[in-house]
Every structure is written in structure tokens, then in C-alpha cells.
Amino acid sequence: MKIALTSAGTTLGTPRTRAVHRAIAEARRGVPVVLAARRPLIIAPAETVGAEGLRLIDVLSSGQAVLLLAPSRAAAVLRHEVEANAPAIALKLARPLIDAETLKRAADPTMEQILPEFEMVDAPAAAEAALALGKLARLLPAMVAAPVRHGWASLPAGHDLLSVPAEDLLAYPAELAASLTKVAEVAVPLDDAKDARLIAFRALDQGIEHMAILVGDPAAQTAPLVRVHSECFTGDLLGSLRCDCGPQLRGAIARMAAEGAGAVLYLAQEGRGIGLINKLRAYTMQDRGLDTLDANRALGWQADERNFSIAAAMLRALGMTRIRLLTNNPEKVASLEACGIEVVERVPHEFAPNGVNDAYLATKAARFGHYLG
Numbered sequence: 185m186k187i188a189l190t191s192a193g194t195t196l197g198t199p200r201t202r203a204v205h206r207a208i209a210e211a212r213r214g215v216p217v218v219l220a221a222r223r224p225l226i227i228a229p230a231e232t233v234g235a236e237g238l239r240l241i242d243v244l245s246s247g248q249a250v251l252l253l254a255p256s257r258a259a260a261v262l263r264h265e266v267e268a269n270a271p272a273i274a275l276k277l278a279r280p281l282i283d284a285e286t287l288k289r290a291a292d293p294t295m296e297q298i299l300p301e302f303e304m305v306d307a308p309a310a311a312e313a314a315l316a317l318g319k320l321a322r323l324l325p326a327m328v329a330a331p332v333r334h335g336w337a338s339l340p341a342g343h344d345l346l347s348v349p350a351e352d353l354l355a356y357p358a359e360l361a362a363s364l365t366k367v368a369e370v371a372v373p374l375d376d377a378k379d380a381r382l383i384a385f386r387a388l389d390q391g392i393e394h395m396a397i398l399v400g401d402p403a404a405q406t407a408p409l410v411r412v413h414s415e416c417f418t419g420d421l422l423g424s425l426r427c428d429c430g431p432q433l434r435g436a437i438a439r440m441a442a443e444g445a446g447a448v449l450y451l452a453q454e455g456r457g458i459g460l461i462n463k464l465r466a467y468t469m470q471d472r473g474l475d476t477l478d479a480n481r482a483l484g485w486q487a488d489e490r491n492f493s494i495a496a497a498m499l500r501a502l503g504m505t506r507i508r509l510l511t512n513n514p515e516k517v518a519s520l521e522a523c524g525i526e527v528v529e530r531v532p533h534e535f536a537p538n539g540v541n542d543a544y545l546a547t548k549a550a551r552f553g554h555y556l557g
């Protein structure tokens with residue numbers, strides 16, 4: 185099959201999310217994809233593209249090849265300031281594209297920073313969508329990109345690449361929230377709340393499920409107690425002392441049990457939406473002296489990449505649009521209200537520092553504006 189035919193979203197009336205899911209799978213394997221736009225690009229993540237992928241880009245593209253980075257990462261690689269609000273910064277790459285290892289190091293500040301001098305050039309128009317694909321794939325937001333060669337669609341078999349519309353990548357977060365469906369509901373008595381039920385929500389995104397943990401019958405209350413909790417493998421499951429997530433999760437459930445009702449939304453948005461592996465990389469940067477916010481930025485991510493429209497959609501499906509929110513985070517309140525949820529009260533959810541997470545909590549107060557201590 186040739187490139188033009190694989191552009192899902194327009195063929196057979198398939199939802200526009202389908203091309204994005206396929207592109208995510210290709211990106212994670214390091215296979216280049218065509219970014220369909222007025223000036224189409226062939227792109228692949230710096231983190232996963234190997235020698236073979238780079239060779240394919242060389243064959244299928246012409247014109248200036250670049251490495252696209254988020255401004256916060258580009259500034260470190262270039263060793264000078266860049267426009268912080270630019271959608272992406274482009275660094276010139278010489279052809280043939282041969283050095284996959286250097287590209288990986290340029291993407292990843294946790295690796296040894298043996299880097300050549302890079303030169304900044306104008307970013308292509310579709311650069312933001314290219315970086316969006318890296319982020320959706322939970323890879324480092326660093327993409328190799330080059331203009332698609334004229335006549336690319338008539339290349340021999342074996343060179344057929346998936347094509348994904350740039351606009352579909354940018355529209356994806358909103359499409360995702362709209363795709364949520366309730367798929368299972370069952371009683372699961374918990375240590376801290378015997379009268380608990382789990383309701384699973386599935387979005388059209390590769391099987392990551394979001395859970396609602398209901399204690400009692402919160403929807404029957406005029407403004408039930410709700411905790412919107414982002415998944416934390418290290419804190420929730422392993423009891424990591426680096427954060428406060430474990431005590432916040434168990435504490436929320438215990439409090440709801442004491443009140444007789446409440447709901448915890450357990451969102452598959454690990455590491456404030458950057459994914460577990462990137463959170464572990466952010467921890468490495470924190471061990472080198474950065475705080476939690478600057479560590480995210482050093483990797484090319486924003487401080488908080490969560491999509492709270494998913495939480496709002498779940499609350500609506502559960503019949504809870506007027507809530508008391510257990511949180512210390514003013515952004516969470518604002519984000520939910522922006523999605524149409526009425527937060528009638530913010531209920532503090534503070535736990536004492538444990539000797540390891542003290543600086544993390546202090547940063548949340550000082551730099552994220554959390555109501556703490």
C-alpha cells in the first residue's frame with residue numbers, strides 16, 4: 185500500500201484518532217511517519233530512530249533536515265537563550281543523517297552530553313504537531329524532521345510509510361476526552377473503605393484505563409467529596425518517599441469512608457502527564473540539583489502536561505458536576521472549572537513531609553502555588 189492510502193481519518197470514515205494511534209506505535213518503534221500538512225514532513229523521534237530510520241528519512245526527504253526540540257531543551261543544547269514561547273526550535277542536521285547516538289543525546293539531558301555545535305534554523309510550519317507526536321508517544325519531545333521528497337508516494341514497496349494529519353495530532357487531547365466510555369463496574373471492598381466500587385473508563389488510546397473509585401453513593405450528595413488523583417507508580421504502589429502521592433491516595437479513600445461517601449478519580453496520567461519513564465528521567469535531573477518543575481522543562485516538557493478534560497468527562501458520566509475537591513493545587517481547581525465542573529469548596533489535602541519529599545513539597549508551594557503549610 186502506498187503512503188496516501190494509509191491516511192486514516194479520511195478513509196472508510198474511521199475516526200481521526202486512528203491515524204494518531206498508529207503513528208504513536210510507529211514513533212515508539214522508531215519508524216518514520218509522514219506528517220501531512222501544507223508542507224509535509226517526514227519525522228521520527230530522536231529517542232527511538234536508529235540508523236535504518238535515518239536512512240529512510242534521507243531517501244524519502246529533500247531540503248533541510250532538522251532536529252526539533254522544545255525551547256527549554258534547545259536552550260541547553262545550543263548553550264544560549266531561545267524564544268521560550270516558540271512552539272519548537274529547529275537545529276540544522278547535516279546529511280546524510282548517520283549519527284543516531286548523537287541525536288539521542290541531544291534529546292536526553294540524562295545522557296552524557298557529548299554534543300557537537302548545533303546551528304539554529306527556521307522551524308518548519310508543522311513543527312508543533314511533530315513534537316506533539318513525540319509527547320503522545322510518551323517519548324522525549326525531540327523529533328528529526330525533513331521535507332518530504334517530491335514524488336514520495338511512488339517509491340518502491342518497502343518504503344510505504346504511515347501518514348498522519350498534523351491537525352489530528354493537535355486535536356487529539358480533546359478527541360480523547362470525548363471518546364471516554366464506561367466499561368465495567370464492580371464492588372471492590374478496600375482496606376480503608378469496605379463500601380467501595382470501581383468503575384472503569386476506557387478512552388480510545390491504546391488501552392490505558394482511567395478508574396473511578398466510589399465510596400458509598402457520592403452522586404446522591406449535593407456536593408460530594410472528590411479527589412482527582414494522577415497515577416503514580418512509585419508513590420501509590422511502591423510507597424516511594426520522593427512524593428506525597430501514596431498518603432494522598434490512601435488518605436482520600438479513608439476520609440471518604442469516614443464521611444460515608446466520595447469519589448477518587450484515578451487517572452492514567454503518570455508523572456503529571458509525562459509518563460513513567462520521563463518521570464524517572466526527571467528524578468535523575470532532580471538528583472543533579474533541579475527542582476521538579478525545572479526537571480520537567482529540562483526534558484522539554486511543560487511543568488504539568490495533564491489533560492483535566494478527562495476528569496471532567498468522568499465526573500459528568502458519574503453525575504457529579506458540583507463537587508468539593510480534595511487538593512492543594514489551585515491549577516486543578518481552575519482546570520476543572522474551565523471544563524464545566526463547579527468546585528464549591530477546595531478541601532485541603534496536606535500530609536507532613538517525610539524527610540525525603542520536603543524539597544518536593546516546598547517546590548509545589550513556592551513554584552506551583554500550592555496551598556501548603
Ligand SMILES: Nc1nc2c(ncn2[C@@H]2O[C@H](COP(=O)(O)OP(=O)(O)OP(=O)(O)O)[C@@H](O)[C@H]2O)c(=O)[nH]1
Binds near residue numbers: 414432
Ligand atoms: N514529572 C513529575 N511528576 C511527578 C513528580 N513527583 C510526582 N509526580 C507526579 O505527580 C502526580 C501527582 O499529582 P497529584 O497528586 O495530582 O498532585 P498535585 O497536582 O501536586 O496536586 P494535589 O491535588 O494537591 O495533590 C503523579 O502523576 C506523580 O507521578 C516529579 O518529580 N516529576
Ligand SMILES: [Zn+2]
Binds near residue numbers: 416418419420428429
Ligand atoms: Zn507520586
